[in-house]
Amino acid sequence: MNMELPKAYSPKDVEDRLYDWWDKNGYFTPEGQTFLDPNEKPFVITIPPPNVTGTLHMGHALTSAVEDLMTRYHRMKGARTLWVPGTDHAGIATQSVVEKKLAKEGKNRRDMSRSDFLEEVWDWKEYSHQIITKQQKALGISVDWNREAFTMDDKLSHAVRTAFKMLYDKGLIYRDTRMINWDPVQLTGVSDLEVETEEEGEPGKLWFVRYPLQTNRWEGPKHVWGSGQWAEGATQWITVATTRPETILGDSAVMVNPDDDRYRDIIGCRAILPALGRWVPVISDAAVESGFGSGAVKVTPAHDFTDYDVGKRHHLACIEVMDQHARMTAEAGPYEGLDRFECRTRMVADLEKEGLLVKVEDYMVRLGRGQRSGAVIEPRISLQWFCNMQGMGAAAAASVREGRIRIVPERFDKIWFGWLDNIRDWNISRQLWWGHQIPVWYVQEPDSRIPGSEQAPKQYCELTEAEAYAKAIKDWGADVVLKQDPDVLDTWFSSGLWPFSTLGWPNDTADMRAFYPTTHLETGYDIIFFWVARMVMLGLELTGKEPFDTVYLHGLIRTADGKKMSKSRPDKIIDPLELIDTYGTDAVRFFLVTAGTPGNDIKIDAKKAADGKWQSERIEGARNFANKLWNVTRFVLGKLSPESRVPIASQNTRLGTPDSGLADRWIAARSAQVVADVRRLMNDYQYGEAGKIIYDFIWNDFCDWYVELSKLSLNAPLLVRTLDTALRLLHPFMPYVTEELWQKLKEVAAGSEFQVSSFKSAALILAPFPSTEDSALGTRQSALDDMAALQDVIRAIRNARSEYKVEPNKRVAALVQAGARAAMLNDNRAAIESLARVDGLTIAETLPAPPQAMTYALGEVTVYLPMAGLVDLEAEKKRLADELAAIEGQIVKSEALLASDFAKRAPAQVIEKEKAKLAEAKAKRDQLKERLA
């Protein structure tokens, strides 16, 4: 054999080479497929596009592993398969990464022109894209690189503008001034989803502040704020509780619950605001929870969502005391120019000085923080673009409710409905530079005071500036000047178009016709609202179709202590490439896919070793499995080489006939069973279970038993055939090692009698997934039963040897009373002799029990091991007695069961099983009794 395989599998010698080979040959493309089953529908996934913010993490590795598994499985099943790769420009996230990078170089975006800054971001995008692509290739994803997309490609940008215009023209997109979440660090509005709150809240204070009330005897302060006498003479007070004393400056009312007896009398009175001395009314509103704090709430319409609504209800003034940086404005009087937190400190000190601070309590404050910046979000009134979601939300909910989209696992249905049924309009504009600039152009300095100007529109939503001009010129004359809206769209707006924008929408492309709607959408459950729901809503609205029929949600990767891998703890973040470097891609992927169940989080047991490398016992186990497969293939290849080849005439090749060897009939039956189970599980999204079944089959059945038995009597064609089946089953889980070994196997078998039909394929990636049809041998129960009995006998003898510490090389004698299995066991005596190291094997239907022997009652079969001089009679007696007691317990239980209503109510099959069990137990009991006697 000129292709000697190394003793251990070395992923590095295989992975890059095979990846390039697959890619180069077009195997990742639907056009490159050679095996197509006309009964299979096309299978299409668009990748969740990673952000071009840097590198991939373990979550991406999981995504890649699962999606590649799905893709390879369907491709091998013969479905026309397309997996579209790409990346996301990730507006805020990328812009902030680049800004941080610039800051390190001492540069600031605000000192640069918009176009200069964007150039920097594009450079970063290229850099990040390279890293990401390298990582994705290392993960082995079988995507069609010819169709790679980026959300800011010309093609996709056109789709974005088209989508915007379609929604705009329908009146679903509108511009409005309202209260939104404002990130004072990134200086942009964000959507509700981008605000994160700590479940427990964050440690803060609840300040109880009293405002003087106007009375007959006190008309207001006579001393200045800060004098310590500001409230001198005041006699009545109302105490409010607040976590944000600085917003007192923007108060325009104090409110209480209308049913609160404590305050009923002062409703309608005026209170005076500390510091500013502004009179505000005491109003009543049901929004107030009497039991909380003091039962009285300050109302700051410009800086709080609830208060904003209250303000509208009660026609209160909206006074902005903070600017976009969250610094105090001129409205804040003496506090103007202070940062909000500094202002808070000063305000509290001043309140205390003036005797207005009643008490302070520790309080867990639920702070909203920007998803990307971590900055405390300020509610702020601002002019933004919104998308009306009412209709689209209802349609998307209906898609799932009416079964046009299936969510796996199902329990996420509720979350889906809960969100969509209460959906609010989506703030889609961002005050950023990196992204899709909003395709709306304004007539310069529109002014409603100019007579007639309201006749012509002052803004134009078009796909291009030229089109906008064409219309504007008609309305305003040739010298009109337009200015494009400076805002960009929320990055999720373009992601929401992904399943169709990548295929060429809005154009009627061949890809749209062939591959849209797509099939599966696979992603982590954490972006179900951000992304999945938006895709469904926009897909329905813009294309009239659900963009996919199945949503498969995987869990999140967590650290060994169960924590999220957050960016704030970089020491906990694992680079998948590091693990791949240590264990190989297949090992990492097999671990990820078999580690859990759909929708459940995966804890990764990785620890840092002394050399600073990440280590994981579970991934090591998967690595060992790859190596096991490698070595068993080495064994098989060795048996096929001309010099060691067993003449075909001397082999038992009559597969599937009753007189072929037990081991052969058994492994064929097991293969068929495993293939059926794996297919069923894969079609039911139980990938982890499928992987474990393949693992067991390869390691336990094939390696530990079949190959061992092959050493006694070789059936090379079946050995090849079984290995081929195993490799094909495992390929979606461990693509590299299986392809490599399959190629070797095919090569060695070339031109020989060891052909199997899958070898017609050029590559394993394109070979047919095993089906139950090609294991035409079917499941032979008798082979499975016989083999189980044989294994029991061998295990019993091994067990005895071990218990009596018989030297490994020493052969022992054994007597087997085998009843109806005598003939079968006799046929396989060589297996017993070899695998259990027996010399002097007697097998008979019945035989007299030998003296001084270990006894193993296996039901129908009893094994005796004469161990003269070795057997400790007392110990043996005790062992048998214990076993007898156990079996008798079982019999009592079983008999009671069969005597109960069970016999009347349980299904016949179950009763039969129970009866058989009882019979076997009784046989065993008799054997034991006899033996003890």
Place this chain on the structure above:
RNA sequence: GGGCGGUUAGCUCAGCUGGUUAGAGCGCCUGUUUUACACACAGGAGGUCACAGGUUCGAUCCCUGUACUGCCCACCA
């Protein structure tokens, strides 16, 4: 305040719409250079399936409740 998970061997997790004696990997214990593999082989120990009720001939699985734990959503300042 609503909602959704989880609780099974020392650890990490499976357990397929209720039915033998509840499984795996790792770890642990005993052996082994058996001619593919020590990244291995053989043997073994180890579980009141969180708790309490209920339904059922039968419950790890279904129902109710409790405890602990994780997460999602929500305008109690």
